[in-house]
Amino acid sequence: MPVVAEKVPADLPDEVIRATQWSKKKGRVDRSGQLHALVAVAMSHGYSDGQTMAIGQLSEPGQDKWPNPDDLYRGIQMSIEKLRPNHDHVGLTCREAGCPTVHHPQLLGQLLAIEGAFKSNYRPGRSLKSDSMAMDAFLLLAHQLGDLVIDMSVRQLAKLAGVSRATAEHCLRRLTRAEYLSLITEGDAGVTTPGSGPFPNHGYRYRLTCPGAEPMTHNHTPVFCAFEGSRAFEMLDPKHELWHFTGLHRERRTFEALVIGLTTIPEIADYQGLTPRTIKEHLTALSLHGMAEVKSDGQTWMAHDRPPDEVAQELGTLGKGRERNAQYSHESKNYSTWLVLRKKQRERELREMEDRLTQELIDKGFRWFGSFLMRTEVYEKSQSAKAKRLSAQLKSQHPRHRVRYTPASDIAEETRAMLRASSDAQMTTDQSTSIRKRVIVRPWVEDRAAREASI
Secondary structure (H helix, E strand, O other): OOOOOOOOOOOOOHHHHHHOOOOOOOOOOOHHHHHHHHHHHHHHOOOOHHHHHHHHOOOHHHHHHOOOHHHHHHHHHHHHHHHHHHOOOOOOOHHHHOOOOOOOHHHHHHHHHHHHHHHHHOOOOOOHHHHHHHHHHHHHHHHHHOOOEEEEOHHHHHHHHOOOHHHHHHHHHHHHHOOOEEEOEEOOOOEEOEOOOOOOOOOEEEEEOOOOOOOOOOOOOOHHHHHOOOHHHHHHOOOOHHHOOOOOOOOHHHHHHHHOOOOEHHHHHHHHOOOHHHHHHHHHHHHHOOOEEEOOOOOEEEEOOOOHHHHHHHHOOOOHHHHHHHHHHHHHHHHHHHHHHHHHHHHHHHHHHHHHHHHHHHHHHHHHHHHHHOOOHHHHHHHHHHHHHHHHHHHHHOHHHOOOOOOHHHHHHHHHHHHHHOOOOOOOHHHHHHHHHHHHHHHHOOOHHHHHHHO
16 A cells, blocks of 8 residues: 655654664664664654654665665555554554564674684685575564574574585584584583474574674674564565576675675675685676676676576575475475374383283282282181191101200209319319200100100
8 A cells, every 4th residue: 555655753762863864884784774773763763654654765875876766665665564464553653562673682683703713704615605504594583583592493593594404414514613603511411302392393592693803792783683674684585486596596695795785896805704616707797697797997896686586586486485385385284294193102101011011010019919918717627727738747757856945953963973073183174075965955855765655
């Protein structure tokens, strides 16, 4: 729906006034990106669409890019249509309305510090292109969620960065090794925590970090935040099929350098850490598809924004990314279903194992204590009779062991006779032992002849 410009408010905040002016000193952003940022700032202060349209027409970068008022109107209209769903709070600021897109200035400073450190210092070699796309995906998602802690799965990173699953795994490993990502662990055991945020199924939790530098705490807006929703953002979106590995995958960062304001080959080469010859090849490839053009001086270059789908159609990559993303979505759905089935199967196995162990314990306990637990009166009588029979059999087989005491006088008489028989009045060891044995054993043993005589 066309927006009609209203009267410009008289008391514009300083932040809105600064956004209407050139902001190249704050960051390397293009003219459409600065206009888009102005529209976002106006909406964040609660201005209506008509007031935002009037404020947008004051943009110096927008007037420089679109001298024709009709073209400027269309650019502002496009930004309003893209940003209004995220700022549906006319009359209230984002902070008053609790808008989820409002972030603490410290968070934006940290994101900017991480982005600057990565693009200035990260030089892994051949994997720079893929790692840059993965890092941009992390930064974009962190800005959308408003947190440096992100739940990310390999498939989700592959879809956001426009790379394959294998490449996404390698990117995660390299970025973690370079300390731009840290895998959050649970406790001291080092157990990875499954993601519980946007991707709860099989993701891991990562924290964006800035190695070797303190996070910045100013109010500057990171480049990817200013590009969000603009044509430049659409062109630099890493998951777009334009940057497929069979398309302009190698030229993406060179085009990004042109968009953020670098114009000469040495500047772009220093920005990427590549040779001027490689940068010239990238610029030539971009110029073939109408995305870059050398100026009249023959030394400086400028970027041209084209509809990304048209370029992807020329490259023959249109549709490849969608097919791969559909495949990853199908795999994620199947994996989620498999997780549910596996969990149910595991619970069933645990229940069966518990029942089996319980039954084994019951069986062993019955074998050990069942005879005592299951005794009845009849069983007790039968066992008592059996014991009596065994006792009678033993007594009949060994009659001499029947107990009867021997008088102590007989033992004393034998002891005195043995002492008198000793010539030296001393007992030998054998004699002493014999007496001791007789004293101990004799009371319990009865002579068979004496027993028969008494009968």
